[in-house]
Amino acid sequence: MSDTMHIPEQPFPMRLQKFLARAGVASRRGSEDLMTAGRVSVNGVVVRELGSKVDPKVDVVRVDGREVHLADGAVYLMLNKPAGYLTTMSDPYERPCVANLVPIERYPGLFPVGRLDQDTTGLLLFTTDGDMGQRLLHPKHHVAKTYRAHVDGVPSEAQLDELRRGIVLDDGPCQPADVVLDRKRKDNTADITIRIREGRKRQVKRMCSAIHHPVLELHRDIFGPLELGNLAAGKWRLLSQEEVAALKLITKR
DSSP states (O other): OOOOSOOOOOOSSEEHHHHHHHTTSSOHHHHHHHHHTTOEEETTEEOOOTTOEEOTTTOOEEETTEEOOGGGOOOEEEEEEOTTOBSSSOOTTOOOBGGGTSOTTTSTTOEESSOOOTTOEEEEEEESOHHHHHHHHSGGGOOOEEEEEEEESOOOHHHHHHHHHOOEETTEEOOOOEEEEEEEOTTSEEEEEEEESOOOTTHHHHHHHHTTOOEEEEEEEEETTEEOTTOOTTOEEEOOHHHHHHHHHHTOO
């Protein structure tokens, strides 16, 4: 959805990449990449020169043929990522990517905030707001993420307490995690819920392997203030105004 917050008056003309960033198309760096890739036109002419300027009051700017305006604002949406998709917007080997599941033609500049492994499912946030994406991933904000893990074997309370205290991995100690044993299955496996406040590569899988209960399946339900709810696998939806406001709030702390 469009961000309806007031856009202050800007001195014109302005650099094209700044205009694109303010319109919520992408971050400044991402906007520069769109320009150099020949995806941006001004008054029907493709513009690749990064020093180019534009007057939004009179010039018509398009990205991939779609006209954009300062008032459009940034876009925020969530995807229920299914297994088998890479968290990337393209792949040189033409493997399935999350870009195939979200409306990149309608919203140029969309990118995923963080990543989920190819076999991990669940909530994946996308935005065109580069600054917001960087803030959500910055360690100082400690954005909590909640996962449901199906693990091999049944962890003991003592093993779960290791995670609760903050287990040490090969790249250093983890922050304490909130962990609950949800269910013991008849096949000597178990379901646990684990909430972490970091974003290291394959962190939940590595934590579970460290207590000798490797992950068989992993699903993310919650990212910060966002909950996946009943969104079907492979489907996406725009965030509500309240959800966008909640994201902005946690990154101001």
